[in-house]
Amino acid sequence: MKDRRLVHRLSRADPDALRQIYHRYKDDLLTVAMALLADPDAAEDCVHDVFVHFAGTPADMRASRNLRGYLMRCVANRAKNLIRRQQLQPDCQMDEQDYASEQDCPEGRLIVSEESVRIFEAMAKLPTEQREVVSLHIHGRMKFREIAEQLDVSINTVQSRYRYGIEKLRTFL
């Protein structure tokens, strides 16, 4: 079913539509949240808050033209707010108890592969602006133009942040 139809159904308070939207985008959103926050609990809270807000505010349904982009922007904003308000610093070294590996606990909370943990840790070393651009472009599959509009900066700024971010990751990975 198309996003637009799902959003329409959601606006009529259809819980099944909410469930379908969640299952369609949850992993991508969690990946972006993890890349930005490098904290499984915070990432889960971030996506949780976004979905609770999304379900509770039908006025925002007009964003249905690009539901994916809308949700990505929500997650990025929420993550930035979390970082700003709680002075949350991404963990450069995540505790093993923070997440469950795929093999260990498939029914657990957040599941992250070991290789992914290494990558998220490397991304946590980037400045927030660069991390945001890299994550939204690679994990969120957003175009530079969309990111520029979202961040209210020029596309050149976005591209340079991305370039610097990738350059730094070359040294970490």
Add this chain to the structure above:
Amino acid sequence: MKSSKQIEKIVGGAWAKAGQVTDERILTDAGNALTNSTINRPQALRPGPTIWRLIMESKITRYSAAAVIVLAMTLVLLSPFGTPGNGGVVLANVQQNVNGIETMIIRGTKTCTRPGEPDNVFEFDGMKCEFDLVKYFSKQYGLVEEGYIGDKLFYRFTFNRPKRQTLLVLPPYKKYGTFTSTDKQMRLLENGTPKGIINLLMEGDYQKLGRDNINGTEVEAFEFQNPVTFKEIVPKVIFDVQNVKGKVWIGIKEQMPVRVEGDLFIGKSFLTLFNDLNMHEVNTFGDYNIELDENIFDTNPPEGYTELTLSDILQVIPAEAKAGLVGLGVAPAGFVFWRRRRKRTKTNPS
């Protein structure tokens, strides 16, 4: 050191997935938020009320809906497209039935009178235009209309559908005429058949005249006026149909036409020899799906007949009609007056 592309690929390989606990937590809370949001939503965005609830909320919509329902019920019960369960005629069914007719023979009369003088039958070449009609209709081959005065055949129109050709035979004069037929002319000819009548009835306004009994058959009568089919089939100068009125009696049990009467008022035109005429035609139907020989619809001129020419027509039509022909440009003025002069000279040498 890895290239930028490789780094992008490595970063793109990172993922995080929600486990069951996370799913349950987020979905439960989001579901609750969804439920709570509906309570505080603007009315328009609230889920729940069905279309009926919305309709019943306002007097205007309530009464409008009631009116629509009553109208729909009326249409269903009274319209010809309704079910035949109420014992009436359903024109849609009749149309379907007549469309299924392969062949039929129709009998009737055709009378041409002067307008306002129903007893003053129009005369042509000394003969009263009061015909007994026999029509042979075949869905496959076409239509034949024979007009008799007394026992003598006065004219026969043969319309051959596959050939799209029409033959007019005038036995008293041993003359014939042929012409190619268009689709519109074909429809005009078919109007005399039950199929055509029902089409005429359904294509315009009609009025129910109530029930009747014709020779023991329970029928329902309909009246129609000025159907579209008659308009612009032929130029007005040739055949000026100014008013058409028809009545059809349809068997209730049979759901088939039993009888039809048509009144055509035709203005001064070529085919009425420039007279105003009333044409009254009565057809009765009965012989359906009987075997008709293909040769009946033959459009080859009979042996011993010669083709109808302008000279033949000019000999039998009155002077005013000739003037009309000149006016139409059908006949040159010199030709008409030369012939008149020659005739007068012949009959009156002085």
